[in-house]
Amino acid sequence: xxxxxxxxxxxxxxxxxxxxSYALNGQPGVSEATRQRIVAIAQEIGFNPxxxxxxxxxxxxxAVGLTLCRPARIxxxxxxxMGLISGFEQELAARSxxxxxxxxxxxxxxxxxxxxxxxxxxxDGVFVTDLRENDIRIPVLDELQLPAVVIGGPGDTGRVxxxxxxxxxxxxxxxxxxxxxxxxxxxxxxxxxxxxxxxxRTRAFTxxxxxxxxxxxxxxxxxxTGEEGGRATRRLLINAExxxxxxxxxxxxxxxxxxxxxxxxxxxxxxxSIVAWDDSxxxxxxxxxxxxxxxDIAAYGAHAARQLLAAIAGEPVQDVEEGTAHxxxxxxxxxPREP
Amino acid sequence: xxxxxxxxxxxxxxxxxxxxSYALNGQPGVSEATRQRIVAIAQEIGFNPxxxxxxxxxxxxxAVGLTLCRPARIxxxxxxxMGLISGFEQELAARSxxxxxxxxxxxxxxxxxxxxxxxxxxxDGVFVTDLRENDIRIPVLDELQLPAVVIGGPGDTGRVxxxxxxxxxxxxxxxxxxxxxxxxxxxxxxxxxxxxxxxxRTRAFTxxxxxxxxxxxxxxxxxxTGEEGGRATRRLLINAExxxxxxxxxxxxxxxxxxxxxxxxxxxxxxxSIVAWDDSxxxxxxxxxxxxxxxDIAAYGAHAARQLLAAIAGEPVQDVEEGTAHxxxxxxxxxPREP
DNA sequence: CACTTCCCCTGAAGCGGTTGACTTTGAAGC
DNA sequence: GCTTCAAAGTCAACCGCTTCAGGGGAAGTG
Numbered sequence: 188x189x190x191x192x193x194x195x196x197x198x199x200x201x202x203x204x205x206x207x208s209y210a211l212n213g214q215p216g217v218s219e220a221t222r223q224r225i226v227a228i229a230q231e232i233g234f235n236p237x238x239x240x241x242x243x244x245x246x247x248x249x250a251v252g253l254t255l256c257r258p259a260r261i262x263x264x265x266x267x268x269m270g271l272i273s274g275f276e277q278e279l280a281a282r283s284x285x286x287x288x289x290x291x292x293x294x295x296x297x298x299x300x301x302x303x304x305x306x307x308x309x310x311d312g313v314f315v316t317d318l319r320e321n322d323i324r325i326p327v328l329d330e331l332q333l334p335a336v337v338i339g340g341p342g343d344t345g346r347v348x349x350x351x352x353x354x355x356x357x358x359x360x361x362x363x364x365x366x367x368x369x370x371x372x373x374x375x376x377x378x379x380x381x382x383x384x385x386x387x388r389t390r391a392f393t394x395x396x397x398x399x400x401x402x403x404x405x406x407x408x409x410x411x412t413g414e415e416g417g418r419a420t421r422r423l424l425i426n427a428e429x430x431x432x433x434x435x436x437x438x439x440x441x442x443x444x445x446x447x448x449x450x451x452x453x454x455x456x457x458x459x460s461i462v463a464w465d466d467s468x469x470x471x472x473x474x475x476x477x478x479x480x481x482x483d484i485a486a487y488g489a490h491a492a493r494q495l496l497a498a499i500a501g502e503p504v505q506d507v508e509e510g511t512a513h514x515x516x517x518x519x520x521x522x523p524r525e526p
Numbered sequence: 527x528x529x530x531x532x533x534x535x536x537x538x539x540x541x542x543x544x545x546x547s548y549a550l551n552g553q554p555g556v557s558e559a560t561r562q563r564i565v566a567i568a569q570e571i572g573f574n575p576x577x578x579x580x581x582x583x584x585x586x587x588x589a590v591g592l593t594l595c596r597p598a599r600i601x602x603x604x605x606x607x608m609g610l611i612s613g614f615e616q617e618l619a620a621r622s623x624x625x626x627x628x629x630x631x632x633x634x635x636x637x638x639x640x641x642x643x644x645x646x647x648x649x650d651g652v653f654v655t656d657l658r659e660n661d662i663r664i665p666v667l668d669e670l671q672l673p674a675v676v677i678g679g680p681g682d683t684g685r686v687x688x689x690x691x692x693x694x695x696x697x698x699x700x701x702x703x704x705x706x707x708x709x710x711x712x713x714x715x716x717x718x719x720x721x722x723x724x725x726x727r728t729r730a731f732t733x734x735x736x737x738x739x740x741x742x743x744x745x746x747x748x749x750x751t752g753e754e755g756g757r758a759t760r761r762l763l764i765n766a767e768x769x770x771x772x773x774x775x776x777x778x779x780x781x782x783x784x785x786x787x788x789x790x791x792x793x794x795x796x797x798x799s800i801v802a803w804d805d806s807x808x809x810x811x812x813x814x815x816x817x818x819x820x821x822d823i824a825a826y827g828a829h830a831a832r833q834l835l836a837a838i839a840g841e842p843v844q845d846v847e848e849g850t851a852h853x854x855x856x857x858x859x860x861x862p863r864e865p
Numbered sequence: 866c867a868c869t870t871c872c873c874c875t876g877a878a879g880c881g882g883t884t885g886a887c888t889t890t891g892a893a894g895c
Numbered sequence: 896g897c898t899t900c901a902a903a904g905t906c907a908a909c910c911g912c913t914t915c916a917g918g919g920g921a922a923g924t925g
Binding site: 583584 | 910911912913914915
């Protein structure tokens, strides 16, 4: 089956290709009557503009890219990315932009993919996640002048727009809440230490705990996997002076931590309170349901997509701090049992 | 910064554009010496062929598509899709095919996306998941002659290749295992009833239970969400003659079921054994870890990608049944406690 | 030596849109 | 009645690559 082209439409409408192009793109240069006739014919024969031809003649590729640099076993279970992608799609689908996905092994590979996509003119812009200190991807994006939005800062991203959520505020709320419940020994199981938002959280956690007089507040680095989160929890709980509350940098580790506590015969929340960062359905799924720092990840993604589309359109875009995640108390937090 | 084109390479190499094209694509028509010179120059100036131009001149788009038709809150937590995507990428990245993703609301929308993608020549083929009975997407794919691979059958897909795993064998193994442990009242919480593989599983479950003399084997339909899985579990467990073992169609519902059992004061596996279908890290994360029907989803995805690429290349492809998922016993299954 | 054959390469058409230069038409303005 | 001008269209170039027809020269053949 032959795909219809604007030439087919032009023939049937008795006009030139140019007129069809103007009509379908809402450009001036054709009368309203002609435009309607052309649009009707296009509809009738099910015309869709060939994206390659469009992209070739200078217009945009109408596609944006996302590279994911996490091992498959983390990706599959980490709800964050799919939430983000759903959010992207809300905005992209509305303007019929496509989302191109690539899973890569290292940040170096990511820069290679950016270069290739740019060279191939395959995407008009990219989403960048998991920002690191002195991230090697930033200079590449700068060099290529590839529109981009960084999700998760704030950091030094030069020309590249960024979007982040107020992690410091969120962790402060969590610590204050746990303190109000009576906790004094609060620990945190952090995400990948290289990531900038992990550092932000660690710094904020240390600061707020110091300012509140919690001297023993400790962050154990981890990697977002359940296994590591579980191990880190076990290490924390075998201490004589074990924490009475643990904040986890993602929900997967929090669930793993809950499981470890139960396995060690500790009751949650009696012996240990647990707070998860990011409130996926996972948190309400386990028993007891986990108190979590809730933020609307899909909305976050949608916002990022709007920013990226604006950047692509050449509109001025500014760095944005999204709202603070708020605490959703559930069954996993309670006052610590008297010793 | 200007992107290099084959014309730039041709100029520097002192040959024609055509020669460059032949050289870079491994076509005959240039001498080995010239080819190497051209390839070296291309490397040096960081050349990547413009995908639009390539696609336009008849070659393929070097992209495949995947539509996901599940609500965001399921997608984000369901590990299956990300596992599948990781598997796709293994194959696609190796041949520098891009993966284009679109989240849609209904199967009708999926057919619209197929039509658009096809019309735009944006993809060379698509992955189709969640096959239904008399799936409306199949005739559209047929009509468009759009290469496709259906993941999850077997069903009536006409010209379209399909790939499925032996669900009947897997569920038989699970039921046999539970019987061997001494269970006689086995229930199942199923996935979306519309999906073909859910029906296959339901039929197989009913048959094997009947043939083994388990008269009360019942399947409760659900929708893969934790909430529904939990509700279904609760409904099963409030019966006087409650089941002593439940098989869940995905891991998310299994985890929710575990949580409900604990909330109701039942011990797992003492009072209730639980088997999850698909063994994501989630299953090892909870306490007790869940016995699961394990299959390598990434490998499944990789296989599907190979099939699709073959179909795109015009090679003959046949329907394939992947291996049977095997049972991975963990702490959530044990002989039922004596009544 | 003339002829064919083969290899290596050139030149140009064409994929399907977009876009700027240009033409035609009709109506307003003087 | 003549110029002027905007609106409505036409025309052709162009984006960067692929591919086909064909040309030139070297090698092989009788």
